[in-house]
Amino acid sequence: MKKLILILVLALFLVMTLNSGVLAFDLETSLGNRSGYATYTINDSSDSWQSELEFPLDYNIVELNYNSEVVLDNVKSFHFSYLTNTTDNPEDPFKDSDWTTTEGVGEPDIYAEAQSEVGMSEIDLSVLSDYNLLTNGEDSSLRFGFGYKRSDHNYLIKGPGFQKDYRNDTEISFGKDEELLEYDLEIKAPYVSLNSKTSLFEGELKFFPRVTVEDFDHHILRGKYNEGEATGNGIEFNLKYKKQLKERLFFNAQFDFESIKAEGTQTQWFEDSDQVFEVNQQIEYTHKTIKAGLIYLF
Numbered sequence: 001m002k003k004l005i006l007i008l009v010l011a012l013f014l015v016m017t018l019n020s021g022v023l024a025f026d027l028e029t030s031l032g033n034r035s036g037y038a039t040y041t042i043n044d045s046s047d048s049w050q051s052e053l054e055f056p057l058d059y060n061i062v063e064l065n066y067n068s069e070v071v072l073d074n075v076k077s078f079h080f081s082y083l084t085n086t087t088d089n090p091e092d093p094f095k096d097s098d099w100t101t102t103e104g105v106g107e108p109d110i111y112a113e114a115q116s117e118v119g120m121s122e123i124d125l126s127v128l129s130d131y132n133l134l135t136n137g138e139d140s141s142l143r144f145g146f147g148y149k150r151s152d153h154n155y156l157i158k159g160p161g162f163q164k165d166y167r168n169d170t171e172i173s174f175g176k177d178e179e180l181l182e183y184d185l186e187i188k189a190p191y192v193s194l195n196s197k198t199s200l201f202e203g204e205l206k207f208f209p210r211v212t213v214e215d216f217d218h219h220i221l222r223g224k225y226n227e228g229e230a231t232g233n234g235i236e237f238n239l240k241y242k243k244q245l246k247e248r249l250f251f252n253a254q255f256d257f258e259s260i261k262a263e264g265t266q267t268q269w270f271e272d273s274d275q276v277f278e279v280n281q282q283i284e285y286t287h288k289t290i291k292a293g294l295i296y297l298f
Helices: 002-018
Strands: 022-043 050-056 059-072 075-085 094-099 110-129 141-165 170-174 179-197 201-219 224-244 249-270 276-297
Touching: 022 249, 050 110, 050 179, 059 276, 094 141, 110 179, 141 201, 201 249, 201 276, 224 276
Parallel strands: none
Antiparallel strands: 022 050, 022 059, 022 276, 050 094, 059 075, 075 110, 094 110, 110 141, 141 170, 141 179, 179 201, 201 224, 224 249, 249 276
């Protein structure tokens, strides 16, 4: 499905390029590594307990970028990127921490770790203003922009792993490939940006004023389902180095950092019960990405 989406999107943009007022465009392919965690924390209004689940954002990635200079009023350029993981077994563990009498104070009363499989995809669309804030800049620019970013993650948590209950000093082991939990995470983030370019470097700061986060998980062993929705904000910072290799071929290396925080509610229910519960939920999504690749200018 990912390959089909990618092929269709690239075909669409190539058709748009050939049939629009595009001055120039380039295609960029990068490989890299991402590390970080997506964490959700739940508790109730009494603050008498807390549960925290950490899902690793630890995998290799491939990213395809399309950039074009266009003939439109007040618009300098258009950008589209598609990113997906090329490895699906993070080295970092999934973590589950539970405090049964206090809200996240001290060491957890119950702690678990397990392995995970993950599939993810990310799209980013943006435009840059034609107005250069550096009025005397010939080889440099500083421009405002806006865009939209969406990230999707699908996890399967499985053994080997363990759960340790420190209240009575007991431990449960999970067998290899024993399925424990399924988790889906979707992040939608419109943004405004400030982009700076020189002959060698490009930096961009993105601010996400209103992020919408939706997630769903199925605790397989307990027959329990959780569905949450939260809103918040975040930032992203990108720094890219670009060096010309040939007339139309460039090398690039890039560092990205992204951090999002959101709050909302989570609805819980069991498959053998009609009761529905609602608790508070906080979500943190933080990662860094290092990547390098080639750019070809058309």
